[in-house]
Amino acid sequence: MAHGFLQPQEGRNVTMENVGDIYFKILLSHCLLEDANETRTRRIEEYKMHDLVHDIAMAISRDQNLQLNPSNILEKEHQKKGIQNVAFGFEKGCKITELGPLKNLQENENLKELYLNWPMERNDNNGYNDLEVLEGLQPNQNLQSLKILHFAGKHLPNNIFVENLRKINLCGCNSCExxxxxxxxNNLKELEISSFQGLQAIGNEFYGNDPNQRS
Incomplete structure (x- = not known):
């Protein structure tokens, strides 16, 4: 705000503080910020940005980051094998056929961080299948950090949670049961789960003891 980056639209009676508050709430709703300091009255005084978001931003200057949406996947295919951080932004959802050659990430041994973000609100009758998309990605076993936002399927596939994962952040997956x-x-050190409105209990499937759990 001090540098003048937040500018209200012309003709609207909105201050820079209002614009900043809007942007802040967007970041918070997308789980890009977390509570850092809470008072005794449970009032949040400080927030901090997740390490994954910071690392992706820093990686841009080192050509290690790749941001994708269905419209630019094919044109950036040549960058796939050497990339370390991949962020998928599905503005209106996505079908597995729209992922093209990037639907299988097993060949990328350098991939360390994967960030998948679906829109918060969308039409359920558009033919998109979030579960099919996740199953098709198939990340390499070297993946260490995974973040999934607003996945709309009823359950998350096990094959995307590879054994070397150290950090997992799942947010806004309200349809997951x-x-x-x-x-x-065994290598998992940090797990954050929030806004799972459809989840009623943590059962045997969490430990792999559910024979009906789909792989």
Whole structure:
């Protein structure tokens, strides 16, 4: 704000403080910020940005980051093998056929961080299948950090949670009715789960003891 980056639209009676508050709430709703300091009255005084978001921003200057949407996937295919951070932004959802050659990330041994963000609100009758998209990505076993926002499927596929994952952030997956087998990830050090309105309990599937759990 001090540098003049926040500018209200012309003709609207909105201050820079109002614009900043709008942007802040957008970041918070997309789980890009987390509580850092809470008073005794449970009032949040400070917020901090997730390490993954910071790392992706820093990686841009080192040509290690790749931001994708269905319209530019094919044209950036040549960057796939050497990239370390991939962020998928599905503005209106996505079909597995729209992922093109990037639907299989197993060949990219350098990929360390994967960030998948679906829109918060969309039409359920558009033919998109979030589960099919996740199953088709198939990241390499070297993946260490995974963040999934606003996934609309009823369950998350186990094959995307590779054994070397150290950090997992799942946010806004309100249709999910059960958790994947995260209890079997021996290298996992940080797990954050929020806004799972459809989740009623954590059962045996979390530890891989549910015979009906789909892989």
């Amino acid at each position: 059960k958790l994947p087998m995260l209890g079997q990830l």
